[in-house]
Amino acid sequence: MAVYGGIEAGGTKFVCAVASNKDDFRDEIRFPTTTPDETLSQAIDFFQKHHAREPLAAIGVACFGPVDPNPASPTFGYITTTPKPHWAHTDVVGRLKATLHLPVGFDTDVNGAALGEHRWGAAQGLDTFVYLTIGTGLGGGAMVNGRMLHGLMHAEMGHMRIPHDLTRDPYPGWCSYHGDCWEGLAAGPAIEGRWQTKGQNLPVDHPAWALEAHYLALGVANIIVTLSPQRIIMGGGVMDQQQIFPMLRQEVQRLLNGYVQKPEIMDAIDAYIVPPALGNRAGVLGAIALAQDAAR
Amino acid sequence: MAVYGGIEAGGTKFVCAVASNKDDFRDEIRFPTTTPDETLSQAIDFFQKHHAREPLAAIGVACFGPVDPNPASPTFGYITTTPKPHWAHTDVVGRLKATLHLPVGFDTDVNGAALGEHRWGAAQGLDTFVYLTIGTGLGGGAMVNGRMLHGLMHAEMGHMRIPHDLTRDPYPGWCSYHGDCWEGLAAGPAIEGRWQTKGQNLPVDHPAWALEAHYLALGVANIIVTLSPQRIIMGGGVMDQQQIFPMLRQEVQRLLNGYVQKPEIMDAIDAYIVPPALGNRAGVLGAIALAQDAAR
Numbered sequence: 001m002a003v004y005g006g007i008e009a010g011g012t013k014f015v016c017a018v019a020s021n022k023d024d025f026r027d028e029i030r031f032p033t034t035t036p037d038e039t040l041s042q043a044i045d046f047f048q049k050h051h052a053r054e055p056l057a058a059i060g061v062a063c064f065g066p067v068d069p070n071p072a073s074p075t076f077g078y079i080t081t082t083p084k085p086h087w088a089h090t091d092v093v094g095r096l097k098a099t100l101h102l103p104v105g106f107d108t109d110v111n112g113a114a115l116g117e118h119r120w121g122a123a124q125g126l127d128t129f130v131y132l133t134i135g136t137g138l139g140g141g142a143m144v145n146g147r148m149l150h151g152l153m154h155a156e157m158g159h160m161r162i163p164h165d166l167t168r169d170p171y172p173g174w175c176s177y178h179g180d181c182w183e184g185l186a187a188g189p190a191i192e193g194r195w196q197t198k199g200q201n202l203p204v205d206h207p208a209w210a211l212e213a214h215y216l217a218l219g220v221a222n223i224i225v226t227l228s229p230q231r232i233i234m235g236g237g238v239m240d241q242q243q244i245f246p247m248l249r250q251e252v253q254r255l256l257n258g259y260v261q262k263p264e265i266m267d268a269i270d271a272y273i274v275p276p277a278l279g280n281r282a283g284v285l286g287a288i289a290l291a292q293d294a295a296r
Numbered sequence: 297m298a299v300y301g302g303i304e305a306g307g308t309k310f311v312c313a314v315a316s317n318k319d320d321f322r323d324e325i326r327f328p329t330t331t332p333d334e335t336l337s338q339a340i341d342f343f344q345k346h347h348a349r350e351p352l353a354a355i356g357v358a359c360f361g362p363v364d365p366n367p368a369s370p371t372f373g374y375i376t377t378t379p380k381p382h383w384a385h386t387d388v389v390g391r392l393k394a395t396l397h398l399p400v401g402f403d404t405d406v407n408g409a410a411l412g413e414h415r416w417g418a419a420q421g422l423d424t425f426v427y428l429t430i431g432t433g434l435g436g437g438a439m440v441n442g443r444m445l446h447g448l449m450h451a452e453m454g455h456m457r458i459p460h461d462l463t464r465d466p467y468p469g470w471c472s473y474h475g476d477c478w479e480g481l482a483a484g485p486a487i488e489g490r491w492q493t494k495g496q497n498l499p500v501d502h503p504a505w506a507l508e509a510h511y512l513a514l515g516v517a518n519i520i521v522t523l524s525p526q527r528i529i530m531g532g533g534v535m536d537q538q539q540i541f542p543m544l545r546q547e548v549q550r551l552l553n554g555y556v557q558k559p560e561i562m563d564a565i566d567a568y569i570v571p572p573a574l575g576n577r578a579g580v581l582g583a584i585a586l587a588q589d590a591a592r
Contacts, residue, residue, distance in 0.1 A: 066557070080557065081557045128445070128446070128447035128448070140522075144440040144441060144443075144445055144447070145440060145441060145443045145445070145446075147440075147441045149424070149440055149441070149523070149524065150424070150441075150524065151424035151440070151523060151524030151525055151526055152424070152520075152524045152525060152526045152556075152558055152560060152561075153524055153556060153558055154524055155521065155522055155523070155524050156521040156524075156555065156556065157521055157522050158521075159521045159552075159555055160517075160518040160521050160522060161458060161459055161514050161517060161518060161551065162457060162458075162459070163457055163458070163459050163460060164459060177552075177553045177554070177555045178551075178553060178555070218457050221456075221457060222456040222457060222518060222522070223522060224448075225451060225452040225453055225454075225455045225456050226436075226451055226453050226456060226518070226519060226522045226523060227445070227447060227451070227522060227523065228445065228446065228447030228448045228449055228450055228451050228452075229447055229448060230447055230448045255457065255474075256455075257473045257474060258473070259452065259455055259473045259474070260448075260449060260452065261362070261376065261377045262448055262449055264448060265448075
């Protein structure tokens with residue numbers, strides 16, 4: 001059975017794992033994201049040691065961004081214009097290939113997690129769906145007709161504009177590019193900025209959650225009419241507040257107002273807007289899935 | 297050279313044509329959309345007469361909706377829940393097949409027009425792009441990774457929610473489902489409702505057009521961050537007001553504010569947001585393209 005290396009390359013930590021599939025993890029390591037030299041060297045060292053014992057078929061990287069995921073581009077596999085110090089224009093795939101001499105699959109963190117959910121989780125059997133993560137940021141990945149969506153670059157769904165309900169929410173939004181875009185109003189830092197405490201300190205019946213459900217529903221409804229997904233998977237730290245899900249589903253139905261006449265939305269929305277099935281291993285399992293595809 | 301039949305099935309008129317490709321139209325007829333019996337019979341009669349002289353390889357239908365474009369569905373080829381009298385639950389493909397005994401390709405009007413622009417127009421060589429029409433309604437079709445987007449149903453991009461600038465625009469929007477959704481604020485009837493006259497009566501320097509460009513830009517920016525298209529083609533009666541294009545492009549850049557660092561948007565947006573290349577034959581040429589695909 002072929003064994004793969006996966007890197008969940010996050011802005012605050014890297015998770016590296018060796019696995020043959022979802023239920024067969026051979027090794028795993030986590031360390032903070034510092035400089036590219038130090039952090040990528042740690043990842044390479046981990047895989048080289050494992051590779052010496054048990055050969056790896058390929059490496060997959062689900063990477064924070066923005067990135068260049070276009071294999072035809074001269075900067076394929078780079079982190080491009082990130083504001084994160086030291087990481088702009090880092091050739092992630094090039095460094096891994098030059099040292100490990102293995103095929104390397106590469107995509108955004110959210111596309112990776114989406115691919116993992118498609119292979120082993122809540123999106124099995126679908127061909128068009130969206131994976132959203134709502135935490136310190138708000139990002140989305142999509143599969144359309146069985147292949148990951150890239151297009152011009154990759155989706156940056158957190159930066160869509162939604163109506164800002166200024167009558168009940170004077171909070172201006174925190175996005176440094178757009179102020180009150182979707183991420184600016186609905187990601188974790190917006191909850192903390194608006195209520196002056198972290199979300200996990202707010203009781204489950206606090207009005208923060210109805211407002212959060214409203215903003216999340218606006219973006220979700222926009223995704224439904226734009227991408228027409230067969231399911232929407234929503235994870236990340238904010239969605240650990242499970243009281244959001246029923247309010248969010250109801251608000252999506254209210255906003256669509258019967259316009260999309262499909263039973264998935266009208267009758268069975270509990271199975272349409274769902275949490276991830278892979279829990280906190282979604283990211284690194286997505287990287288393993290990218291490695292499997294790269295080995296093919 | 298194979299010859300195809302195409303139907304641009306609109307809510308107010310049908311255009312039927314016979315052609316082998318964009319530059320070889322053999323026959324064309326236009327008639328108003330009345331009842332399904334009468335209108336589809338006229339179309340069938342037109343194709344039967346031509347078929348007796350010169351056999352057709354297939355028929356394509358680019359159809360007003362909502363429709364069911366999923367070939368695996370029992371209601372494939374139906375107009376589904378349209379409010380248009382007599383047309384709800386009409387089996388368009390079934391009637392054509394039963395009388396013409398030919399393969400029938402079928403998609404939404406906007407997906408058809410998008411496919412036509414891909415084959416012969418402004419989207420040649422791309423694999424992920426969006427076609428928008430802004431007229432009496434606002435609709436969008438998309439190709440992703442070389443195939444038309446359908447997903448759960450099909451896109452209904454006109455119904456996304458965008459920020460409504462109530463400080464300079466008290467007009468409430470006209471969408472009967474959502475009030476001030478994108479279509480409710482930016483399609484032709486919104487211009488007429490807001491300024492109490494049709495758009496074609498407003499001078500090119502009227503403030504209506506800057507506001508129109510602003511609303512269109514909000515939806516276009518949302519599509520850019522959600523679908524990451526390589527190009528956006530914008531047609532329809534409202535876009536015949538060509539003064540909108542420069543204002544719209546500038547407003548999209550202002551809204552994105554440098555977040556999507558791609559030369560297509562930062563430097564060459566004139567070639568990124570463009571009018572259709574096929575003019576008023578885009579719809580029926582899209583139907584011909586659907587027929588070509590159905591014949592394969």
